[in-house]
Amino acid sequence: MRIENSFIPVRGVGEKTERRLWENGITHWDDFDGSVVGSTLADRIETYIETGRTHLERGDVSYFADTLPASSSWRLYENVRDDACFLDIETTGLDASCNDVTTVSVHRDGETKTFVKDRDLTAERLQTELERSSLLVTFNGQRFDVPFLETCYDVDASVPHVDLMYCCRKLGLSGGLKQIERDLGIERDMPDISGRDAVRLWHEYERGDDRALETLVEYNRADTVNLEELMDLVAKQLHQEVFESVRTTRPE
Incomplete structure (x- = not known):
């Protein structure tokens, strides 16, 4: 649609x-x-x-993003899918006022980049990635990822945004990202790791374990890449339920 x-x-x-x-x-x-x-x-x-x-x-969809309900924001995707940026972050906790962003992964047009705290994770790099994007796609990003980045890095994240958590709810899919992936048959390339594990891995890296950082980055990248497959599946199902079902049953 x-x-x-x-x-x-x-x-x-x-x-x-x-x-x-x-x-x-x-x-x-x-x-x-x-x-x-x-x-x-x-x-x-x-x-x-x-x-x-x-x-x-x-190529500007902000005019529509400001007026579409959050559960209908998926309608923006097909118009700008080639310029969509899939984003996921890892942090040391849930409070942006006292916790840090540790890694940020962005996936666009088949390429995935991961930025790491105290290495290449900067406000300038984040702002560049956001400005390159016609659409931002996250899972629970409206309440978590975006406010964290705005607080910790003072970036302007006003790019049109599809938060897949609300789109999934429209399909009756509840729970976290990994639960919804399992429900839809989306596979992961690595073992299941929780948010708590992500915090632990970062602290292990700070104590000198580089392998812990490698695992954390791999986990963050898997979340981000899988968002594209989830977006495609959700958009297809909602297109069928919301639009095609009406077109095929309308009275003559």
């Missing part, structure tokens, strides 16, 4: 109204003719489409 299939960013259009538009054959901006809804709402939709086209021509 692409942004051009969406109408819910318009004020006054909820999921029921959007579904009614789809059921009446208005499944793309190009199909909208002012019918089905009242004149005031039709004017809003036409303005939204006109402005939206301008933003999409520039």
